[in-house]
Amino acid sequence: MAYAEGGSIVIIESDRSRRSDARATGRYAIEAHGLTKSYGKPAVRVLDGIDLGVERSTVFALLGPNGAGKTTAVRILATLTAADSGTARVAGYDIVAERDRVRRSISLTGQFAAVDETQTGEENLRMMARLTGLSRSAARRRAEELLIRFDLTDAARRQARTYSGGMRRRLDLAAGLVGSPEPGVFFLDEPTTGLDPRSRQQLWQVVRGLAERGATVLLTTQYLEEADQLADRIAVLNKGRIVAEGTADSLKSRIAGHRLDLVLTSREAYLRLAGRAVHHSPETLTLGLPTDGTAAHVRALLDEIDPARTEVARLTVHSATLDDVFLALTTEVPAHV
Ligand SMILES: Nc1ncnc2c1ncn2[C@@H]1O[C@H](COP(=O)(O)OP(=O)(O)O)[C@@H](O)[C@H]1O
Ligand SMILES: [Mg+2]
CATH class of the missing domain: 3.40.50.300 (P-loop containing nucleotide triphosphate hydrolases)
Known part of the structure; x- marks a missing residue:
């Protein structure tokens, strides 16, 4: 056949x-x-x-x-x-x-x-x-x-x-x-x-x-x-x-359902936080962190990461895509760059 x-x-x-x-x-x-x-x-x-x-x-x-x-x-x-x-x-x-x-x-x-x-x-x-x-x-x-x-x-x-x-x-x-x-x-x-x-x-x-x-x-x-x-x-x-x-x-939902993408203001901040991110984009100094997507969690996360409010330039929250899941499961995500 x-x-x-x-x-x-x-x-x-x-x-x-x-x-x-x-x-x-x-x-x-x-x-x-x-x-x-x-x-x-x-x-x-x-x-x-x-x-x-x-x-x-x-x-x-x-x-x-x-x-x-x-x-x-x-x-x-x-x-x-x-x-x-x-x-x-x-x-x-x-x-x-x-x-x-x-x-x-x-x-x-x-x-x-x-x-x-x-x-x-x-x-x-x-x-x-x-x-x-x-x-x-x-x-x-x-x-x-x-x-x-x-x-x-x-x-x-x-x-x-x-x-x-x-x-x-x-x-x-x-x-x-x-x-x-x-x-x-x-x-x-x-x-x-x-x-x-x-x-x-x-x-x-x-x-x-x-x-x-x-x-x-x-x-x-x-x-x-x-x-x-x-x-x-x-x-x-x-x-x-x-x-x-x-x-x-x-x-x-295995990767928390949502992702908080942060555009950081410096390379130092990027490297400091890279270890907890599930998504990394060094060119744009962007890191994606898992979140449940609620305002309370996002606010708490920001306060924890950037208490002085100087290191995060912009943010977006979006649903985790299957791409996120797939990449997380099939590639070795670098903890540091
Ligand atoms: N008849 C075969 N002899 C030797 N290696 C094979 C044979 N069939 C598949 N492989 C190898 O097994 C691996 C998996 O192949 P395959 O099942 O075709 O993967 P996929 O369909 O997910 O692309 C590959 O590395 C492929 O080269
Ligand atoms: Mg095949």
Whole structure:
């Protein structure tokens, strides 16, 4: 099966009978414990024991910089790569002991490789629907439905090879849904990497649509904004470890929720206070300090830092962004400059 960096893998539960399977009706659609993976000689540890729990019908973002191990984690969960240790269940099935069940549940999906570039979007979807056992007329209806749902009606009669990146990814997603009951489990590995802002927005809509229909989505992204926009929960992956996990808001509140940015009047003041800052901008003599954002706290902080009222030139208070969280978690913030 073809797999491309930055592409998407679609995994769907394809067996309707599975819905009544008790194992598949648990709280988690994806569950992983202590997954590790090393590559090369000498071995470099790419995943260093990761735990994941993705509740059914939620969107979960695995957020991390390039090389963090996101694709490796997705490939393991999709049974394309074996973990060195650890266990995981997807859609209720063990990825090793019941690998065939997991595999079988993804085999009917229109992954990348399944889309025929020389056929139109419509032909592709109809053909795949036929392959899943639908009658000719049912396949036509299903294709039409999916073209509408994924906003591909205008492109329906064009060869897939002429599609833009955004259209192509929507076609891949549509192909993955063709003959399957919903809800399903989706793994989207950097689904919007390389897309222009408008295509990215469209894909976000599609992902939201999947979740609204009850699907479980695990997506990987390097974009904080994307995780913030789409995900019910976010795990920040850095160097093969999950360094934080929670809702976007809970992650933001980990660094006090708000940031008081102070523009200082001298380099001496800057250096004196740098150690307690979570944000540093030496060029502008600006430091960001954590605060709860209340007037009382900001006032107390100012009095404490600058009792003579000579060292702070200007200030701004703003909500902590996911960027703040992400940077704090994935880079070593210098205490001093
Ligand atoms: N098949 C492989 N062989 C050797 N090293 C690999 C292989 N796949 C990934 N890696 C390495 O593992 C690390 C994590 O890669 P990856 O999971 O692709 O990260 P991400 O998707 O977060 O960018 C990288 O340093 C990468 O070079
Ligand atoms: Mg990757």
